[in-house]
Amino acid sequence: MFWFRKDLRLADNTGLHEAASDSASDVVPFHTTESAPARRATSDAIAGSDAVAPAQARFTHDSLADLAGAVERAGSRLALDHAPALEAVPRAARLARADAVYWNDEHEPALERRDDEVEHALRAAGVAVRRFHDRLLVPPGAVLTKAGTPFVVYTAFRRACEALPFGSPLPAVTHLAPHDLPARLLEPPGPGVALEQWPGGVAAAHRRLARFIRHGLARYAAGRDFLADDAISRLSADLRSGTLSPRTVAAAVLGEVRAAPRDRALAASAEKFIAELRWRDFYAHVLHHFPHCELGSFRRKYDRILWSGDPAHFDVWRSGRTGYPVVDAAMRELAATGFMQNRARMIVASFLTRDLLLDWRLGERHFMRHLVDGDLASNNGGWQWAAGTGTDAQPYFRIFNPVLQGQRFDPEGSYVRRWVPELERMPARWIHRPWEAPGRALEEAGVGIGSGYPERIVEHEEQRDLALAMYRIQ
Numbered sequence: 001m002f003w004f005r006k007d008l009r010l011a012d013n014t015g016l017h018e019a020a021s022d023s024a025s026d027v028v029p030f031h032t033t034e035s036a037p038a039r040r041a042t043s044d045a046i047a048g049s050d051a052v053a054p055a056q057a058r059f060t061h062d063s064l065a066d067l068a069g070a071v072e073r074a075g076s077r078l079a080l081d082h083a084p085a086l087e088a089v090p091r092a093a094r095l096a097r098a099d100a101v102y103w104n105d106e107h108e109p110a111l112e113r114r115d116d117e118v119e120h121a122l123r124a125a126g127v128a129v130r131r132f133h134d135r136l137l138v139p140p141g142a143v144l145t146k147a148g149t150p151f152v153v154y155t156a157f158r159r160a161c162e163a164l165p166f167g168s169p170l171p172a173v174t175h176l177a178p179h180d181l182p183a184r185l186l187e188p189p190g191p192g193v194a195l196e197q198w199p200g201g202v203a204a205a206h207r208r209l210a211r212f213i214r215h216g217l218a219r220y221a222a223g224r225d226f227l228a229d230d231a232i233s234r235l236s237a238d239l240r241s242g243t244l245s246p247r248t249v250a251a252a253v254l255g256e257v258r259a260a261p262r263d264r265a266l267a268a269s270a271e272k273f274i275a276e277l278r279w280r281d282f283y284a285h286v287l288h289h290f291p292h293c294e295l296g297s298f299r300r301k302y303d304r305i306l307w308s309g310d311p312a313h314f315d316v317w318r319s320g321r322t323g324y325p326v327v328d329a330a331m332r333e334l335a336a337t338g339f340m341q342n343r344a345r346m347i348v349a350s351f352l353t354r355d356l357l358l359d360w361r362l363g364e365r366h367f368m369r370h371l372v373d374g375d376l377a378s379n380n381g382g383w384q385w386a387a388g389t390g391t392d393a394q395p396y397f398r399i400f401n402p403v404l405q406g407q408r409f410d411p412e413g414s415y416v417r418r419w420v421p422e423l424e425r426m427p428a429r430w431i432h433r434p435w436e437a438p439g440r441a442l443e444e445a446g447v448g449i450g451s452g453y454p455e456r457i458v459e460h461e462e463q464r465d466l467a468l469a470m471y472r473i474q
Helices: 014-023 054-073 085-096 109-124 154-162 202-223 236-241 246-259 264-289 300-304 312-318 325-337 342-355 360-368 376-387 402-409 414-419 439-445 460-471
Strands: 029-032 079-081 100-104 128-132
Touching (some): 029 085, 079 085, 109 128, 202 264, 246 264, 325 414, 342 460
Parallel strands (some): 029 079, 100 128
16 A cells, blocks of 8 residues: 655655555555644644645645546545544555555654654554655755764755755556545635635646746746746645655756756756755755754744744734835735745745744744645744744844845835735835835825825834844843
């Protein structure tokens, strides 16, 4: 039996490929929709938790439905259970009369504990277990420092990983075993946000990959940070849910470079993109080796920070009414689409922690409740970077200025105009600091500060000084 988790595809799936190689066509495909109880919701559940984003739940449901269709075309049915894995997996193995259960490992603390418990239960029942690495380019433990310790600096980690091969994408499994296990998919969850731009499933994932290769890759290195420039891949939800493997993505990108060996800009963009894939690996390694990061600061001394912000400001931040246009645009995009690109994530995270002086964990949880691509390790690592509490963190004394960030990465104000329609007619000169615009400019743009568009809830320079004092932990 093969237990699908966040690897919802038949192609380039290490554990499934190995199961099929060992058993010809005698592999029963299985999935359970709920993960084991944990102190907090894992990113493996699609039902029963308000900590799972509606956008992600729908994406996962649609990807499961797509997988079920592929399994049928392979001559089987996707066996489905909706109980916790410790109950569901041994039961399915027993009903399928499986002599072994194969799966690809996860690297979140709760999922690692769950998998160890499931393995123990299976082995106690006389069922063999085979586990594989599949979710990352480089699995945890494969690279260590010369002292034999985990890397905690990204650049050194990246260089160590570059010495290892990716491995080639594996062929699709085309034959699976018929069975009589239950196979009822849950009803699709409510949409929550406009999800027509996030169709789940393998075909949609490959369309996104092809679009990026054709239209985004060459511009990636130069354009990835610009908020209105669609040079990003938008593959994070597919990598999170496993409708694409990181090997497939890396191979497609490097294949494009090989096809145009003299295109230096393309090569630079591909190198930058692969480096960003390695950030995903890095944060997964950090969480695996330092599980205390899940609930606390990687740098433990920062758990002593006394977050001094006004709790009421959290609701203002998440609703996109802070009075800082680039922050408000990003938060409104998240609410409407379940997504924002990485530069926007850094800007709003810095604003919550450094300007509003609120605990990074509030923002981390809010993101996981809304992101279509919410991944515990990447989300945690990104928030701790922005808050200055993690590995390779933004130092506490380097604080993003939201006005300058907007002017640099949305110079014409196109991103702000899209998501903050109150400022649609504001000239680019003033769009990131409308409170400084002369009265005539505001009047011509139809903008009323404090009536049509909110006043700033805090003043950045004042908050910067407070943040510096708050972060001085001895």
